[in-house]
Amino acid sequence: MSVFKMAWRNVWRNERRSIVTILAMTLALCVELLYSGLVTGYLRGMEDDVLDLEVGDIQVFARDYLDKPSLYTAIEDPYALLAQLSAMGYPASVRLLGGGLAAADGFSAGVALRGVDVAQDAKVTLLGAKVADGTWLDPADLHGVVIGRRLAKTLEVKPGDEVVILSQAADGSMANDLYTVRGVLMGVADATDRSALFMNAGAFRELMVFPAGAHQIIVRRPDDVELEAAAATVKSHAGTLTVKTWKELMPVVASMLESTQGLILFVFFIIYVAVGILILNAMLMAVFERIREFGVLKALGMGPLHVVSLILVESAIQTGIAVVAGVTLALPAMWYIGNVGINVGKLGGMSAMGLAMRPVWYGIYNVGTFSGPLVMLVLIVFLAVLYPACKAAWIRPVEAMRHQ
Amino acid sequence: LACLSARPGFAATDDQRAREIVDRADRLLRGESSVGTVTMEISTVNWQRTLTMQIWSLGTDNALIRINKPEKEAGTATLKVGNNIWHYLPKVNRTIKIPSSMMTASWMGSHFTNDDLVKDSRLIRDYSIAISFEGERQGTQVYEFTLTPRPEAAVVWGKIILEVRQADLMPTWQRFYDEEGKLVRELTLSDYKMMGGRFVPTRMVVRPVDKPGEQTMIRYDDLAFDVAISADTFSLRNLER
Numbered sequence: 265m266s267v268f269k270m271a272w273r274n275v276w277r278n279e280r281r282s283i284v285t286i287l288a289m290t291l292a293l294c295v296e297l298l299y300s301g302l303v304t305g306y307l308r309g310m311e312d313d314v315l316d317l318e319v320g321d322i323q324v325f326a327r328d329y330l331d332k333p334s335l336y337t338a339i340e341d342p343y344a345l346l347a348q349l350s351a352m353g354y355p356a357s358v359r360l361l362g363g364g365l366a367a368a369d370g371f372s373a374g375v376a377l378r379g380v381d382v383a384q385d386a387k388v389t390l391l392g393a394k395v396a397d398g399t400w401l402d403p404a405d406l407h408g409v410v411i412g413r414r415l416a417k418t419l420e421v422k423p424g425d426e427v428v429i430l431s432q433a434a435d436g437s438m439a440n441d442l443y444t445v446r447g448v449l450m451g452v453a454d455a456t457d458r459s460a461l462f463m464n465a466g467a468f469r470e471l472m473v474f475p476a477g478a479h480q481i482i483v484r485r486p487d488d489v490e491l492e493a494a495a496a497t498v499k500s501h502a503g504t505l506t507v508k509t510w511k512e513l514m515p516v517v518a519s520m521l522e523s524t525q526g527l528i529l530f531v532f533f534i535i536y537v538a539v540g541i542l543i544l545n546a547m548l549m550a551v552f553e554r555i556r557e558f559g560v561l562k563a564l565g566m567g568p569l570h571v572v573s574l575i576l577v578e579s580a581i582q583t584g585i586a587v588v589a590g591v592t593l594a595l596p597a598m599w600y601i602g603n604v605g606i607n608v609g610k611l612g613g614m615s616a617m618g619l620a621m622r623p624v625w626y627g628i629y630n631v632g633t634f635s636g637p638l639v640m641l642v643l644i645v646f647l648a649v650l651y652p653a654c655k656a657a658w659i660r661p662v663e664a665m666r667h668q
Numbered sequence: 669l670a671c672l673s674a675r676p677g678f679a680a681t682d683d684q685r686a687r688e689i690v691d692r693a694d695r696l697l698r699g700e701s702s703v704g705t706v707t708m709e710i711s712t713v714n715w716q717r718t719l720t721m722q723i724w725s726l727g728t729d730n731a732l733i734r735i736n737k738p739e740k741e742a743g744t745a746t747l748k749v750g751n752n753i754w755h756y757l758p759k760v761n762r763t764i765k766i767p768s769s770m771m772t773a774s775w776m777g778s779h780f781t782n783d784d785l786v787k788d789s790r791l792i793r794d795y796s797i798a799i800s801f802e803g804e805r806q807g808t809q810v811y812e813f814t815l816t817p818r819p820e821a822a823v824v825w826g827k828i829i830l831e832v833r834q835a836d837l838m839p840t841w842q843r844f845y846d847e848e849g850k851l852v853r854e855l856t857l858s859d860y861k862m863m864g865g866r867f868v869p870t871r872m873v874v875r876p877v878d879k880p881g882e883q884t885m886i887r888y889d890d891l892a893f894d895v896a897i898s899a900d901t902f903s904l905r906n907l908e909r
Binding site for chain 1: 710712714715716717738740741744755757759760762764765766767769770774776777
């Protein structure tokens with residue numbers, strides 16, 4: 265009789281125990297699959313938000329700007345570097361940064377002025393698509409500005425309303441002008457939400473009497489270049505300028521993303537240890553219940569390896585059923601989470617670590633999120649079953665048959 | 669022994685006299701009301717500029733400053749009523765109120781803050797005063813006073829030291845220290861003249877210690893005290909005139 269046939273019969277000899285074991289594996293697999301996709305989606309979403317909306321991959325500043333931001337600490341000729349970078353396939357865009365006061369109808373607040381080159385900026389950020397109300401900047405509308413959502417609340421303005429901006433221009437004169445709010449952003453990140461005011465680079469230059477130079481260059485890397493390698497390439501063209509990767513600019517976020525990954529592995533591990541103990545228990549029971557039977561088999565001349573393979577095949581059958589059931593059960597839920605997403609409702613826009621949470625949470629399902637839980641399950645089952653299998657295989661027939 | 673017993677009496681009269689001298693110096697440029705023309709020269713490491721402006725004040729609560737030059741900013745005005753500051757911006761024809769978070773920001777790019785305009789700090793009310801030097805410095809007999817804030821006073825400085833000439837009790841300089849005792853800025857007074865019926869220092873230079881090479885100079889071109897100004901001068905309506 266083939267090993268498989270014997271194993272199959274053995275599995276169904278104690279239906280209840282086998283079903284409980286299979287159910288435990290199925291449940292564990294389902295949970296792990298959904299969990300791994302959800303967390304991957306959350307982390308990826310967060311990283312994408314950080315990169316697409318706030319920092320890009322790499323930023324370039326004039327030396328000392330990061331230590332002591334000032335209107336006067338500027339990159340003198342940003343466009344030469346921009347041309348070099350884009351020739352190498354690195355999209356890049358300049359930002360002009362300054363501070364000031366925005367006022368509207370009796371309300372006023374300090375603002376971070378951000379002058380952007382609208383056409384070029386679209387190649388490095390997705391901010392233009394993150395306008396909740398109104399529209400993004402238009403290069404033709406020099407007096408249109410887009411503001412963060414909490415700033416809009418503070419000033420009590422909506423698209424179409426006027427704001428006065430007051431600041432100190434580079435020549436010491438009082439910079440002031442009247443602008444119209446074109447758009448209000450969705451929740452992006454704390455600092456942006458609270459104080460950012462985006463305007464055309466040209467409008468910034470006129471307001472601040474700042475005819476040339478830039479304070480910041482945002483650089484994206486080509487898909488096939490690693491972050492560190494990309495930073496090294498940018499550095500080699502940047503001369504004395506300061507080049508920082510997003511991980512250096514937002515170390516808290518970067519380390520949080522990393523530690524969250526570690527946490528996921530830890531939770532995976534705990535679930536699998538629980539499943540492993542369950543399987544170990546079930547298999548130990550299955551083996552010791554049948555210890556006399558194994559004694560008989562051995563007395564009839566069955567070799568130890570034969571016994572081991574018999575038990576391994578038994579658990580392989582159970583695992584196979586669990587995998588099919590688990591994946592079948594998880595698939596619709598995965599499809600839903602991946603395509604429709606979980607509406608986190610009121611949590612959307614709330615922020616963790618200065619980053620706004622997306623209103624809809626999508627899971628990500630790919631080979632990686634599938635293979636991890638599957639491989640782990642098979643491995644754990646194998647390890648859990650090894651001990652009872654060996655125990656049964658090398659038992660002495662006389663002892664086994666005397667076993668009560 | 670006679671000396672020792674006499675000392676406490678001296679100290680008491682000295683203290684009273686110190687308070688009088690400091691209060692006099694403190695109020696030199698303050699009248700019940702005043703109108704004046706001021707030139708302000710600001711020098712920073714990045715730019716230099718000169719502003720001329722007209723100033724009206726009534727009591728310690730009301731002040732109006734209107735810029736005449738440079739041309740680009742002519743008409744820009746600052747109104748102070750109590751603890752509030754508004755700017756009128758003629759270019760956009762809007763008045764904006766300075767939020768409390770911006771009170772420590774520079775006023776018109778100078779080395780004075782909005783707070784400096786607003787803070788109604790009477791030295792003798794907020795500080796206890798001690799004579800820390802009395803004698804000759806660079807050929808002039810001077811007093812030096814050290815002012816430490818009274819426990820209940822809401823002031824920004826940890827200590828002020830000021831020097832006054834003995835001959836005419838004119839202040840020569842004031843040094844402002846933060847709560848850690850670090851020198852933050854220095855105000856130098858000079859060019860004493862008769863103006864508006866009073867003998868006053870007409871030139872003041874403030875130097876921030878953390879920005880070497882920078883300073884703001886204020887010069888009174890003319891000044892009249894105790895003139896009739898209606899309270900209506902210090903209204904938002906008049907600000908936008």
